[in-house]
Amino acid sequence: MPQNYNFVIDGRSVEAGRHFDVINPADGTAFARCPAATTGDLDAAVAAARRAFPAWAATPDAERKAAVNAMADIIEANAAELAELVTLEQGKPLGGMGSQWEVGGAAAWTRYTASLDLPVETIQDDSAGKVTLHRKPIGVVGSITPWNFPVMIAIWHIMPAIRAGNTVVLKPSPYTPIATLRLAELLQAALPPGVLNAVAGEDEIGQAMSVHSGIDKIVFTGSTRTGKRVMASAADTLKRLTLELGGNDAAIVLPDTDLDAATEKLFWGAFINNGQTCAAIKRLYVHDSIYDEVCKRLVAYAANVKVGDGRNADSVLGTVQNRMQFDRVRMLVDAAVADGAQALCGGAPMEGEGLFYPVTILAEAKDGMAIVDEEQFGPALPVIRYSDVEDALVRANDNPSGLGGSVWSGDMETAAALASRLECGSAWINSHSMVRPDAPFGGVKQSGIGVEFGALGLAEFTTVQVIHQ
Structure with a gap:
């Protein structure tokens, strides 16, 4: 009992x-x-x-x-x-x-x-x-x-x-x-x-x-x-x-980003706590010249992240917390795929008991899809192409949310200038979602x-x- x-x-x-x-x-x-x-x-x-x-x-x-x-x-x-x-x-x-x-x-x-x-x-x-x-x-x-x-x-x-x-x-x-x-x-x-x-x-x-x-x-x-x-x-x-x-944090990846250094940080910036984090990356804008490579690297990293019961020692990610949120993630992914996005990994609930949804990377996502425009709050990441950074900034800011955002680049000066133009309470450079007790945080x-x-x-x-x- x-x-x-x-x-x-x-x-x-x-x-x-x-x-x-x-x-x-x-x-x-x-x-x-x-x-x-x-x-x-x-x-x-x-x-x-x-x-x-x-x-x-x-x-x-x-x-x-x-x-x-x-x-x-x-x-x-x-x-x-x-x-x-x-x-x-x-x-x-x-x-x-x-x-x-x-x-x-x-x-x-x-x-x-x-x-x-x-x-x-x-x-x-x-x-x-x-x-x-x-x-x-x-x-x-x-x-x-x-x-x-x-x-x-x-x-x-x-x-x-x-x-x-x-x-x-x-x-x-x-x-x-x-x-x-x-x-x-x-x-x-x-x-x-x-x-x-x-x-x-x-x-x-x-x-x-x-x-x-x-x-x-x-x-x-x-x-x-x-x-x-x-x-x-x-x-x-x-x-x-x-x-x-709520947040619908955008991350903008510039073409000069060191992907060897950035891939793991991008992944966990999005999937910390299974994506159930207010200030996680919810929209990933990637320059067209490195788009395919970023997607490939994120999928390869996800392949080694075990999703399972949190009481098991080898589980790296656990469940979606409740049925309502689980169903919302599934609905948003299904709608995005029906509208032309490609689930490079994941994309459907896992078999068995429990609210397990695998890490899902959605390529060819676009602004206007619900999973891009709305906060998904779960283990699904839309990756959106851009070719002009000014256009990416406009798209990142074109959202009613403004909790966090990030810019990824090998040029810290350029990244800092772009980060200062993000409409959000916290902006990170070459990282995302890590908060500190001595730094004010709000939206x-x-x-x-x-x-x-x-x-x-x-x-x-x-x-x-x-x-x-």
């Missing part, structure tokens, strides 16, 4: 009146049961966070920093358990760039966040007077996390919120709630009751958080469509928002509002007060 998991409210494990199955996408079986929150459970979590806020906001900065470092210790001490839960519910492998890498990154990100400071800024200090800018915590932060990196993105949300003096109500995706609930339970050892609360449930609980008058800020990572609904729901209470939304256009990471990301969890003396 799968284990029932609980909420975490006011420092305690709280049982739910109802649970639902959490499915292992590798075999379709229920491996755990998630508590299904009611609006009453959410109200209790928000009330606990509001009670805890005044004392936590007033806690000396050094003590808050120490608490965040202590949470990093807890994550490291429980990394094996958390990684196994992530693999069971998300489908990614334990090794490589899978669950162990995610949990290790979460611990490192937590420790870096502990090191950040928000010093008082002096605007004026002279005989005429003194003016200083202070950053103060907002209050209760509602965190709504997605299913692709359940532990890592939870850390991206909650650690800067807590470091800045806020309290948190966390809601994970109903597809991947278990590792996050367990994480919240473990972290209670480093925090006063009520500072970090975790509920879970279907999508209506996220909606209830967006309209809840007791929540002062929402931080949400997910699709642009859902982000728009969060924004609309939050309007009535004028909540602060940080929204990291432009319909890829989000606000930034995460670094001092600017920490500041998103504060309000400004200017004191005139």
Whole structure:
């Protein structure tokens, strides 16, 4: 019988009146049961966070920093358990760039966040007077996390919120709630009751958080469509928002690119986490003079990437996480092939149990195909020809998304100039999708509002007060 998991409210494990199955996408079986929150459970979590806020906001900065470092210790001490839960519910492998890498990154990100400071800024200090800018915590932060990196993105949300003096109500995706609930339970050892609360449930609980008058800020990572609904729901209470939304990242490969150095990086820029990454390469624009060679090299590299159950030591990539996303990837690939694209590898679901879809390289893809114009969020990469780089830039920018982009070239000066003209929040040169805790990350256009990471990301969890003396 799968284990029932609980909420975490006011420092305690709280049982739910109802649970639902959490499915292992590798075999379709229920491996755990998630508590299904009611609006009453959410109200209790928000009330606990509001009670805890005044004392936590007033806690000396050094003590808050120490608490965040202590949470990093807890994550490291429980990394094996958390990684196994992530693999069971998300489908990614334990090794490589899978669950162990995610949990290790979460611990490192937590420790870096502990090191950040928000010093008082002096605007004026002279005989005429003194003016200083202070950053103060907002209050209760509602965190709504997605299913692709359940532990890592939870850390991206909650650690800067807590470091800045806020309290948190966390809601994970109903597809991947278990590792996050367990994480919240473990972290209670480093925090006063009520500072970090975790509920879970279907999508209506996220909606209830967006309209809840007791929540002062929402931080949400997910699709642009859902982000728009969060924004609309939050309007009535004028909540602060940080929204990291969908991306349809374009990479432009120039004819002077060193393909020996670039092939592996291009592959993983697209297929990290099985393509289920907001800032992965989703559209690959390749100059006509090297187009066939790039396709050939990507297919050859893909041939050595084993797709299988994440619990198997030889699996390099795992499953698509859920049936809805699996069906979307299949639909987009089928439509592209019907419209003239060529599946050089993959192109159809794998046989057997589980949501396994092979690495798929689509040659002769064109702008106007849904798999090019829309975010596929899965293991299928359209490769688009171009002959004029200015035309490629226009096509790359002709999209409502603007999360990331990259330029690939042997000429760093030319690449940097072109990258600066990409309409995206993060641009890489000769790499893609690697984010850092000290570099702000966020989208432009319909890829989000606000930034995460670094001092600017920490500041998103504060309000400004200017004191005139």
